[in-house]
Amino acid sequence: MNHLDQLENKSVYILREAFNRLDKIGMLWSLGKDSNVMIWLAKKAFLGQVPFPVVHVDTGKKFREMYEFRDRYVKEWGLTLIRETCPPIEEIDPSLPVAARSAARKTAGLKKVLDKEKFNGLIAGIRRDEQATRAKERVFSPRGQEGQWDFRDQPPEFWDQYKTDYPPGTHLRIHPLLHWTELDIWQYSLRENIPTISLYYAKDGKRYRSLGDEDITFPVASNASTIEDIIIELQTTNVSERSGRAMDHEAEDAFERLRADGYL
Amino acid sequence: MTQHSDSAVRDLLRIVIVGHVDHGKSTLVGRLLHDTNSLPLGKVEEIRAMSERRGMPFEYAFLMDALQAERDQGITIDTSQIWFKSGKRNYVIIDAPGHKEFLKNMITGAAQSDAALLIIDAVEGVREQSRRHGYLLHLLGIRQVAVAINKMDLVNYSEARFHEISREYRAYLTELGVQPTFILPVSAREGENIVSRSAAMPWYDGPSVVGALDSFVSEPLSSNLPLRLPVQDVYKFDERRLIAGRIESGRVSVGDEILFSPSNKTARVKSLEVWPATLAQPAQAVAGYSVALTLDEQIFVERGDTISHIANAPIETDVFRARLFWLGHEPLTTGKSYKLKLNTTETQVQVQKIEAVIDTGDLSSAPALQVERNQVAELVLRSRRMLALDAFNDKPATGRFVLVDEYDIAGGGIISMEGYADQRQLITQRSTNIVKLDQGISDEERARMNGHRGGVIWFTGLSGAGKSTLSMELERRLFANGYSVYVLDGDNIRFGLNANLGFSPEDRSENIRRVGEVAALFARAGMIALTAFISPYRSDRDRARAAMPERFHEIYVQADVQTCESRDPKGLYQKARRGEIRDFTGISAPYEEPENPGLVVDTAAHSIDECVEQLITYVEANFSLRTVGRKAG
Numbered sequence: 001m002n003h004l005d006q007l008e009n010k011s012v013y014i015l016r017e018a019f020n021r022l023d024k025i026g027m028l029w030s031l032g033k034d035s036n037v038m039i040w041l042a043k044k045a046f047l048g049q050v051p052f053p054v055v056h057v058d059t060g061k062k063f064r065e066m067y068e069f070r071d072r073y074v075k076e077w078g079l080t081l082i083r084e085t086c087p088p089i090e091e092i093d094p095s096l097p098v099a100a101r102s103a104a105r106k107t108a109g110l111k112k113v114l115d116k117e118k119f120n121g122l123i124a125g126i127r128r129d130e131q132a133t134r135a136k137e138r139v140f141s142p143r144g145q146e147g148q149w150d151f152r153d154q155p156p157e158f159w160d161q162y163k164t165d166y167p168p169g170t171h172l173r174i175h176p177l178l179h180w181t182e183l184d185i186w187q188y189s190l191r192e193n194i195p196t197i198s199l200y201y202a203k204d205g206k207r208y209r210s211l212g213d214e215d216i217t218f219p220v221a222s223n224a225s226t227i228e229d230i231i232i233e234l235q236t237t238n239v240s241e242r243s244g245r246a247m248d249h250e251a252e253d254a255f256e257r258l259r260a261d262g263y264l
Numbered sequence: 265m266t267q268h269s270d271s272a273v274r275d276l277l278r279i280v281i282v283g284h285v286d287h288g289k290s291t292l293v294g295r296l297l298h299d300t301n302s303l304p305l306g307k308v309e310e311i312r313a314m315s316e317r318r319g320m321p322f323e324y325a326f327l328m329d330a331l332q333a334e335r336d337q338g339i340t341i342d343t344s345q346i347w348f349k350s351g352k353r354n355y356v357i358i359d360a361p362g363h364k365e366f367l368k369n370m371i372t373g374a375a376q377s378d379a380a381l382l383i384i385d386a387v388e389g390v391r392e393q394s395r396r397h398g399y400l401l402h403l404l405g406i407r408q409v410a411v412a413i414n415k416m417d418l419v420n421y422s423e424a425r426f427h428e429i430s431r432e433y434r435a436y437l438t439e440l441g442v443q444p445t446f447i448l449p450v451s452a453r454e455g456e457n458i459v460s461r462s463a464a465m466p467w468y469d470g471p472s473v474v475g476a477l478d479s480f481v482s483e484p485l486s487s488n489l490p491l492r493l494p495v496q497d498v499y500k501f502d503e504r505r506l507i508a509g510r511i512e513s514g515r516v517s518v519g520d521e522i523l524f525s526p527s528n529k530t531a532r533v534k535s536l537e538v539w540p541a542t543l544a545q546p547a548q549a550v551a552g553y554s555v556a557l558t559l560d561e562q563i564f565v566e567r568g569d570t571i572s573h574i575a576n577a578p579i580e581t582d583v584f585r586a587r588l589f590w591l592g593h594e595p596l597t598t599g600k601s602y603k604l605k606l607n608t609t610e611t612q613v614q615v616q617k618i619e620a621v622i623d624t625g626d627l628s629s630a631p632a633l634q635v636e637r638n639q640v641a642e643l644v645l646r647s648r649r650m651l652a653l654d655a656f657n658d659k660p661a662t663g664r665f666v667l668v669d670e671y672d673i674a675g676g677g678i679i680s681m682e683g684y685a686d687q688r689q690l691i692t693q694r695s696t697n698i699v700k701l702d703q704g705i706s707d708e709e710r711a712r713m714n715g716h717r718g719g720v721i722w723f724t725g726l727s728g729a730g731k732s733t734l735s736m737e738l739e740r741r742l743f744a745n746g747y748s749v750y751v752l753d754g755d756n757i758r759f760g761l762n763a764n765l766g767f768s769p770e771d772r773s774e775n776i777r778r779v780g781e782v783a784a785l786f787a788r789a790g791m792i793a794l795t796a797f798i799s800p801y802r803s804d805r806d807r808a809r810a811a812m813p814e815r816f817h818e819i820y821v822q823a824d825v826q827t828c829e830s831r832d833p834k835g836l837y838q839k840a841r842r843g844e845i846r847d848f849t850g851i852s853a854p855y856e857e858p859e860n861p862g863l864v865v866d867t868a869a870h871s872i873d874e875c876v877e878q879l880i881t882y883v884e885a886n887f888s889l890r891t892v893g894r895k896a897g
Contacts, residue, residue: 003354005553047537
């Protein structure tokens with residue numbers, strides 16, 4: 001069993017556990033490289049099916065390529081798509097820094113979809129290596145009535161026994177990719193031939209390493225124009241993955257505040 | 265372009281860093297990352313700025329202590345993970361908090377690791393959490409442990425101090441039965457003996473921290489153990505019926521005959537399914553793989569069944585011993601029930617006995633009535649139903665469990681079967697080709713000897729209707745008249761024959777099935793069996809009748825709920841009204857009245873004596889040879 005097989009089989013176990021233990025689940029599909037791997041893993045887990053809806057929380061400000069990708073693969077992968085529009089910026093806490101306030105629209109959109117669909121489990125493709133507060137996450141992570149994350153008192157999680165009991169009105173976030181790294185994602189995408197959005201590949205010396213809203217996401221300098229190039233770049237770079245995501249860098253605790261409030 | 269076969273994917277080892285608070289865990293992690301060039305660009309500057317903002321000296325701990333509360337208070341609250349690589353392979357470093365109050369987070373971190381690095385401060389020496397963490401690593405099954413004696417710079421790199429601490433800690437671990445793989449002197453702050461051997465400690469000739477980590481192995485060899493594949497789910501998305509689960513140990517091949525425990529069904533593996541369909545289906549799968557298999561026949565299988573081969577099957581038992589660490593907010597107490605999660609099985613278990621609470625400091629143990637948060641204890645747990653499990657020392661992955669208190673995982677334990685039997689043979693009816701033999705003595709011969717026929721008087725009615733009272737009184741009177749008679753009473757039987765049954769509908773049915781069979785045996789032995797069971801379901805009573813169809817007399821002991829509740833001899837109605845008893849017949853569970861009883865005894869309208877007279881007449885008429893004879897004559 002090599003490293004990618006280990007990652008894949010652990011994720012499959014987590015997805016099957018979520019599907020079995022929770023009544024109503026959905027998978028968040030941001031259209032990025034991670035959530036495409038996640039859908040792929042679901043098809044592995046359920047032998048070609050994705051037996052729950054995928055949810056796109058749409059800020060309306062994604063790149064054109066992302067929308068095209070979504071519309072194509074909903075059909076090709078046979079997905080049930082729930083699209084939820086985020087509320088306008090005016091409805092979001094004005095005390096947040098500019099980019100974080102913009103990102104918080106997504107949290108609000110998420111709450112809307114939770115209310116509407118009554119999900120008790122939301123599968124999200126976050127990884128520990130992306131960001132230091134995500135590194136502290138659990139695989140099955142409880143969220144309060146308002147979707148908030150109590151990072152001061154997280155449940156114990158060991159021996160692949162996850163928290164699957166929760167009080168009414170709360171929900172769980174399930175993180176099947178938590179143990180993956182950015183490099184793992186690309187190596188696996190290459191091995192499995194998983195489709196990805198063209199924005200990840202360098203054009204004119206720039207590429208996106210992480211995709212978000214068009215106005216708060218910036219490309220990094222790179223000449224990596226294929227997956228193979230990206231893998232080589234990641235093996236040598238020491239620039240962090242989310243350096244192009246403005247909301248992470250406005251204040252020391254900007255991201256923590258977003259996450260505590262229910263952001264991914 | 266470069267080759268990208270799977271061989272380009274590097275091996276990964278997960279290392280947990282544990283130890284007493286402030287012994288330098290986070291600093292050592294920072295140093296490892298820095299000295300192996302694993303830090304992202306600008307990270308050191310970022311940490312320097314954070315430190316300055318808080319008026320602190322440069323703190324590597326800020327690398328992993330990402331939460332504001334952690335940074336402000338200078339403590340690690342929750343476990344974190346960070347990646348680094350040596351020349352040999354990739355590592356995940358799992359940082360675990362050293363504060364006692366965050367023990368659940370330490371365990372969360374440690375349980376995910378392949379090996380551990382335990383840090384002890386050279387100045388402070390061995391402290392409470394140094395011992396407790398060592399103990400828990402052992403309990404969690406982590407066998408590869410390197411002990412780093414840190415802050416050697418503060419003791420002038422003293423060889424004597426190093427040996428003093430290593431002797432003390434080694435003695436502790438030896439008592440636990442653990443051999444530390446390495447004990448090494450380091451200074452995380454100065455970077456001594458981290459990546460390369462230290463010039464400051466020429467007296468030390470062992471490996472550096474990275475050298476020690478590189479010598480650990482990353483994959484346990486559980487594929488050589490017997491097969492254990494707990495069923496996680498059963499899918500029927502298309503024409504295939506797929507049994508899904510992860511192989512915890514051993515290997516399974518297409519064509520293997522497999523056994524499902526505790527249901528004890530067998531079938532053969534028809535295929536190991538994979539997606540995409542263009543991939544070749546494997547002929548075999550080994551430990552670690554999440555598989556989906558199909559069977560050669562459609563047997564009922566459900567989540568919680570454990571697949572094994574017929575030889576080397578798991579233990580079946582409803583009682584086992586455990587060593588447990590408790591993380592619950594409320595103490596664990598004797599008699600209380602918790603939800604057990606054992607692989608994919610979930611069931612209620614009751615704490616039968618707390619044998620001892622263990623002091624992880626000096627390893628002494630003492631009796632206790634409850635187990636407090638963060639304590640370790642030895643227990644006996646009893647389940648309401650048969651479980652398929654293993655002893656942790658034989659098969660770790662299927663020999664450990666967690667307990668859930670309300671919504672929370674509140675403890676974890678490892679199983680020992682010391683002093684308890686594998687009950688598999690007691691409950692398995694695998695006999696085929698059996699032939700029923702006629703008894704040598706006929707019913708008539710027995711009846712002549714006893715002066716009456718054998719049979720079953722089956723009382724049914726609500727709790728408090730008078731079944732037990734009437735049956736005991738009737739037994740006394742019949743006995744005095746020379747009858748061979750015996751009462752099978754509901755509670756009495758539940759203390760013995762049916763002690764392993766609860767009050768769910770399924771268990772109640774099983775309860776009645778067994779009593780029906782036993783009553784029939786009494787009857788065939790020539791006796792009159794009086795049974796006093798609520799037996800609320802018609803179909804259950806019909807099954808009991810089927811066991812002794814010739815002389816089965818159903819007696820309806822009639823009294824309405826109000827009358828029974830006003831009597832309430834066992835206080836059960838009160839408990840049921842308070843919601844303490846669920847599925848209580850007449851209150852929260854149905855009672856199906858007999859359609860065609862042999863006799864109705866109305867205890868609300870008549871006194872006990874009147875009712876007993878009525879019953880005596882009935883029994884005489886139906887069982888006594890003298891009466892029958894008189895009638896015939």
